[in-house]
Amino acid sequence: MSHCGDDDGGFDSLIKFLGAVGAxxxxxxxxxxxxxxxxxxxxAIEQARVAAEHxxxxxxxxxxxxxxxxxxxxxxxxxxxxxxxxxxTPTAATDGNAIFVNPVWLQILLNTHCNDKLCAxxxxxxxxxxxxxxxxxxxxxxxxxxxxxxxxxxxxxxxQVIRALQVPEAHFAKVLVEISSVETETHPLYSERIRALxxxxxxxxxxxxxxxxxxxxxxxxAT
Numbered sequence: 001m002s003h004c005g006d007d008d009g010g011f012d013s014l015i016k017f018l019g020a021v022g023a024x025x026x027x028x029x030x031x032x033x034x035x036x037x038x039x040x041x042x043x044a045i046e047q048a049r050v051a052a053e054h055x056x057x058x059x060x061x062x063x064x065x066x067x068x069x070x071x072x073x074x075x076x077x078x079x080x081x082x083x084x085x086x087x088x089t090p091t092a093a094t095d096g097n098a099i100f101v102n103p104v105w106l107q108i109l110l111n112t113h114c115n116d117k118l119c120a121x122x123x124x125x126x127x128x129x130x131x132x133x134x135x136x137x138x139x140x141x142x143x144x145x146x147x148x149x150x151x152x153x154x155x156x157x158x159x160q161v162i163r164a165l166q167v168p169e170a171h172f173a174k175v176l177v178e179i180s181s182v183e184t185e186t187h188p189l190y191s192e193r194i195r196a197l198x199x200x201x202x203x204x205x206x207x208x209x210x211x212x213x214x215x216x217x218x219x220x221x222a223t
Contacts, residue, residue, distance in 0.1 A: 062083065065127075075129075076157070081099055125161065127172075152188060156197065
């Protein structure tokens with residue numbers, strides 16, 4: 001025999017139970033949403049911090065490279081061209097006007113091979129002097145030299161500039177081993193490039209260059 005009051009009590013208990021479950025689930029969703037928002041905000045803050053550090057590091061690299069570009073251009077008695085940092089260039093290059101350097105590639109080179117300012121000075125100076133030589137010699141009308149000849153000539157000029165600014169060439173030579181570990185259609189093997197670099201270094205007569213020593217240069221190496 002059923003009792004209406006008993007059924008109502010069971011139904012009320014079920015409603016209360018379902019209400020408690022619903023409230024608990026709603027609370028869980030609210031707290032999860034808040035937690036997710038906090039996590040996303042923390043990630044956004046960290047990404048912004050990393051981006052700001054990267055931008056500052058790129059600016060340091062640009063300033064460092066521009067300073068050495070001006071000094072290399074002064075040695076070669078030419079006005080310094082624009083320096084453009086871009087990831088669209090795999091390493092370093094010139095179009096006959098500006099010089100393009102990939103800042104990520106350059107930073108990896110410096111982090112891998114350099115532990116002091118003198119090494120960074122030598123490496124960056126060698127790179128910009130090499131590209132200046134391409135800019136001077138490779139874009140003249142009728143210039144049809146073999147790519148290897150152009151590269152070796154640029155390395156020779158880089159050696160002269162490095163000597164003129166009273167910097168050891170060994171650091172840049174070490175980088176050439178990595179850059180030209182394999183001979184290609186456009187670049188000779190590192191052993192030939194190092195010979196050209198050292199020949200230019202030995203042939204150069206270093207004039208007195210004010211402010212040539214890198215002791216006070218800010219190092220672009222990541223800390």
